[in-house]
Amino acid sequence: MDKRAIGVFDSGLGGLTAVRRLHALMPQENIIYFGDTGRVPYGTRGRDIITKYARQDVAFLRQFDLKSIIIACNTVSAIALDLLSEENDIPIIGTVEPACRRAMTMTQTGRVGVIGTAATIRSGAYEKYLHKKDGTLDLFTQACPLFVPLVENGRVHRGDVVIETIVKEYLTPLKDAGVDTLILGCTHYPLLEEVIGDFMGPDVTLIDSGAEAANLASTQFDPNEGTGTTQYFVSDDPQGFDQLAELFLQEKVDVGAELVDISRY
Structure with missing residues (x-):
């Protein structure tokens, strides 16, 4: 039994899906979550700033006694996972x-699409991994920079003409x-x-990707009890x-988020 907590971080609320x-x-696991809502x-952002922010996020989490950290942010996973893994003595799990x-394992036709932030798509991390593992795949990528601010403002529901219009604009080439x-x-x-599924x-x-990172984490260490x-x-x-967390967690929860001055780390 390993009672140490699992650390999770993201630029904002998105990591709550993990x-x-x-x-x-x-x-049964204890979890410490940090959302960098002040810099979402x-x-x-550029590579150097993303790396700086990621190091600060990890430095904050390492104040706690952790057995692993999940980078619940594809941008950081794509750009800084290897560096963070080298700099830390506990497993660092990314999403890519x-x-x-x-x-x-899921594709039947070998035609795979990837959507992400501009930095994630620009990094080429998904193409590099997939082509290394299976050079026969046909990959199609699309940056979707407006998705994060819309999600952070709760614009995620069927019938919302704004998000449905943006989804159509971004995903038509992949469809x-x-x-x-x-x-x-x-x-x-x-x-x-739901909106993406309706369109595609x-x-x-x-x-x-966040759920898959959590799935991997569940196989990596001895579980806690209780x-x-x-x-x-x-x-x-x-x-x-706190107000938006339930939307991401899809459960009633008393979040009670605490404020951190991340610039100190």
């Missing part, structure tokens, strides 16, 4: 590899390309699964975080 999966898989989104593994598997390469995007159609499998607790920390607007 926490949701952790709660389902490992309700990361996906529009587990999402790619799932996509490779026209005939992808049968679509990696949601940002942990915010599972909140758009029932024959396209959607891969939740009932776990989750603590939430943010770098700005804890009240706003």
Whole structure:
């Protein structure tokens, strides 16, 4: 039995989709979540700034006695996973590899789409991994920079003409390309699964990258026992975080997020 907590971080609320999966898989685990809500989104930033922010996020989490950290942010996973793994003596789990593994098992046609932030798509991390593992795959990528701010403002529901219009604009090229598997390469995007699924159609499998990272984490270490607790920390607007957290976690929860001055780390 390992009573140490699991650390999870993201640029904002999106990483809560990974926490949701952790709660389902490992309700006995203690979780420390940090959402960098004061600097969201990361996906529009340059590589050096993203790396700086990621190091600060990890430094904050390492104040706690952790057995692993999940980078519930595809942008950081795509750009800084190797560096963070080298700099830390506990497992650092990203989203890119587990999402790619799932996509490779699900595609029937070999036509795989990837959507993500501008930084994630620009990094080429998904193409590099997938082509290394299976050079026969046809890959189609699309940056979706407006998705994160819309999700962070709760614009995620069917019938919302704004999000439906943006989904159509971004995803039409992937639909026209005939992808049968679509990696949601940002942990915010599972909140758009219904809208994206409606547009892409029932024959396209959607891969939740945050959930896949949680699935991988569940196989990596000895579980805790009993009932776990989750603590939430943010770098700005804890009240706003509390109000939207239930949407991401899809459960009634007393979040009580605490404010952190992340610039100190």
